[in-house]
Amino acid sequence: MARDQIDTQPIESRDDLVAWLEAGCKSPSKFRVGTEHEKFPFTLNGHDPVPYEGPDGIRALLDGMQALNGWEPIMEGEAIIGLADTIGGGAISLEPGGQFELSGAPLMTIHETCAEVNSHLEQVRAVATPLGFGFLGLGMSPKWSRAQTPVMPKGRYKIMANYMPKVGSLGLDMMFRTCTVQANLDFASEPDMVTKLRVGLALQPIATALFANSPFTEGKPNGFLSFRSEIWRDTDNNRAGMLPFAFEDGMGFERYVDYALDVPMYFIKRGDTYLDVAGSSFRDLLAGRHPAVPGESATVSDWANHLSTIFPEVRLKRYLEMRGADGGPWRNLCALPALWTGIYYDNAALDAAWQLCKGWSAEQRQRLRDEVPRLGFKAEIAGRPVLEVAREMVAIARQGLARRDYRDSQGRDETRFLQPLEESLATGLTPAEELLARYEGPWHHSVDPVFDERAY
Template identity: 60%
Template sequence: MSIPSAVKSTPIAGRQQLVDYLAAGEKPREAWRIGTEHEKFGFRTDDLRPPAYEGERGIRALLEGIAAQHGWEIAREGELPVALIRDKANITLEPAGQLELSGAPLETIHQTCSEVNAHLAEVRSIADGMGLGFLGMGFQPKWSREQMPWMPKGRYRIMRQYMPRVGALGLDMMTRTCTVQVNLDFSSEADMIRKFRVSLALQPIATALFADSPFTEGRPNGYQSYRSHIWTDTDADRTGMLDFVFADGFGYERYVDYILDVPMYFSYQDGKYIDLAGQDFKRFMAGELAALPGTRATMKDYADHLTTAFPEVRLKQYLEMRGADGGPWGRLCALPALWVGLLYDDEALDAAWDLVKDFTHAERHALRDGVPKHALKLPFRGGSVRDLAREALKIAAHGLKRRARLNAGGADERIFLQPLIEIVEANQTPAERKLELFHGAWGGSVDPVFREFAY
C-alpha cells in the first residue's frame, strides 16, 4: 500500500519513541489477523497494452466506476483519484497502474479468499465494460519499461528520479512487477524475533513455489522469478536478507537502527510530497534538512519512512512476507495459508525453526541468489529446494490443521495449500509451466497468457 500514513503527526521526541511504535503492534493471540495484499497487471483486451491513467479506458475511470458501483470512498492526491477505501481495506495504484488490493485484517484464510474473490468480481464488473482485463504474474511478460504508463502520484515521481542513481533495475521493479504478500501479527518482541527469523530464512522457498515471471518483452528471460531477481539490483540500502536479524541481540531497537540508516524518499507535508531522496532521516529528526528548514520529523513521517524499506521480510507494526510473485486466484489464497500455517501455531513455528536454525549465512544467501533462476531445482545440502518446500508445506499443513478454522462445508484452511502441494509434487513451477506452453501450444508467443491466465 502506498497511500500516506494515517498515524498522527506527533513530534518525535527520541529514539525510544520509534522503538515503542513497533512494540505497539504486539497483540494477544486471539487478536492476530491475516492481511493479504496482491497486485495485478491491467491490459486492454483488444491490443493487450497497459491502460494509461486518463481516458475512457483509463485507470482513473476504472477507480471511479468501482467507487460509484460498489461503495468505496475515493482517496485523492490533489484532485486526482489515487486509491479507494472501504471497511479497513483499500485499493491502490502501483507506479504503472498495477492495481493492488490491500485487504482488511481478517481472522481466517476462508475470509481472505472470499475477500479476494469479491474484489476480483467487483473489478471485473467495471473492467469488462471498458474492455480491460487483469493478469496475475510476477513480471510484465510483453511490454518494455518505456511502454509502461506512469501514474500521477508524487511519491512515484520522486522514486522515479532517484531509482536510477542506486540500481539498474529499480524502474523495472516499479513499473513491471507484481507481488502477493501477507501481513501477520506477533504477541511480543520474542515472538516477533522468532517469526522474523523463520520467515526470512524460508522466504526463498516461497519465491520458488510462486515463481511466475519467466518472460521479458515477449521472450524467455532465463529466470523463473525475474521479479525476485530485480530486487537484487534495485537499491542495496533498502533491500535484501537483513543478516542482522539472525544476530544475537536482534529486536525492535536493532530494526530501528536499520530503518534510520535507510535513505529517505520524501515527507508528506500539507497534501504534497516533498522530495528528500537520499537524505538522512536522523537529520530530519533533528530539523536539519535544507529542504525543510527547522521542520522536525513526526511519527507520521516515521510510519511513512518504514514503508520505503523493501527487505524480503519487513517489520512495521506487523510482519510482511514479501518474497512471492503475483499469480492467479488460487495462489493468492495459498500464500497466507503457507505463512499462517508456519507462524500462527506454536508447534509449527518450532518445527519451522528447527528446519532453518542451522542455515549458515552463506546458505541463506545462496538460496536467495539461486532461487530466482532455478526455483525448486536449486541444489541444497545434497537435495534441492523442492525438498525444503515439501517439508515446509508439511509443517504448514499441520499448523493449519491444529488451527481448525473451518468453512461452512467443514473444511479447514489446509485446502488452500493444495496449489502449492501440486507444484511440489509435479516439480514444475508456474514459470516452467508457462515456458512449456510458450515453446509448445503458444507457438513462441506470450500473447495467449493474457487470455488463459487472466482473472
C-alpha cells in the first residue's frame, strides 16, 4: 500500500473527483512504469517472524536502511513506519504483518526498474543480515499462524483489522499473511484508460496463474496454487473483484468515480490521527455532512486515501495498478512489469491483447477468476486452457517489448525479463507446482527449505 496522501485542497463536487482522475492522462512520451513488491522478513535462525520492536526488529531495519540510503523517514507518532526517496519518488513501507514493501519510482524502462529492485534488495540484505534476518519471496507466509504474525504500529491497519471480519472471512489473512508484486502503468486519455482497464481486468487471472506462488499455509499444502488470490475472493467483495461494469458501454472516469463513491470508507485522516469511519459513505463527506467531521468537506487527500482502500484486480488511480500477482523470487519481480509494459505501451500489442479477450463474457471472466487460484494453467476460458492463453499473452508482451526496443548498456532489449515466465510456460508448471514437487520430494514434507531456496 502506498503511503497516505497529504493534500488539503478541498473538493467541491463529484466533477472534482472525476477531474482528479483525468489529470492522470499523460502523453505516451511521459509513460513510466512503477514496480511495487512485498516480502516476508524471517529470522535466519528458526525461520520465525520478525517483530517491530527490539534491537533486531523491523524498526532497527528501517533505521539502518535510512542511515544507508539517506531517505526521509516516514513517522507515525514516535514510530518509524517507512522511508521516502524525496528525489526519485520511491518509498519503503510496512504492510500490516511486517511485510516489507518497496514502492518503486516511476521509471522509463524495465532495465531501470529491475536495477532499482536489485539495488533495493542488496541494501536490504546488507542491513538485515547482521540483524539476523532474511527475506522470503512468496505470495503467502508458508509457516506462521495469524496469531504468530506481528502487528505493525500503523493506525489505518488497526481500523482495517477491526472491520475486515465483518465483511469477509479471509481479510485478516490478506492483511497479515500475503505478499504481492505489482506494476503501475500510465494511460494517455480516457479511451486509452478504458481499453487498458478492460484488457488488464480480463487478463489479470492469466497473470495470477503465471505468478502463482502461494501453495502453503501453516506448514502444509493449502490446496491452492495461489492462495493469495483465493483470499481476495472472500476479503471484502464490496471493494474487490473483476469490475464487470468496466466492460459496459459508457465506461470512463465518471463511472469509476460512481463505483468508488459506493465503496464504504475505512478512515478519515486529520493531521496524524486516523478516525475510524469504517462502513460510512464518501458521499456524506463530499456533501459536508459526515458525522465524524461535521461541517467539513472532503479534501484531495481524503479522495486519494479512499481510492487506495479499494482493491479490485486492476485499480484506477492516476495510473493503473496490476494487482493479480503473487510475490515471488528475485527475477519474477522484473517479469511482472515487463509483461504489462509489453502489452500496455505498444499499440499493436494492446490491440492484440484486446482481440485475445474481448469475446469473453462477464460470466466467463468471473469463472476464470474463481478457478485460477486452484487450477492455475489447467483452468479454462472460452473452451481454451489457461496455459494456451498465457503463452499467447506472453508472446504479445514479447513482441511489444521488442518493438519498444529499449536497450541496456550491453545492447539487450527488455524481452529478456520475460524469461522466467517463458520457462514456466515451457514446462507447463506454475511456480507453486514447482514448490509442491519439492515439498513432496527433496524437502520431505517440510516447508522450512523454502526459506533457503526462495530467500532474496
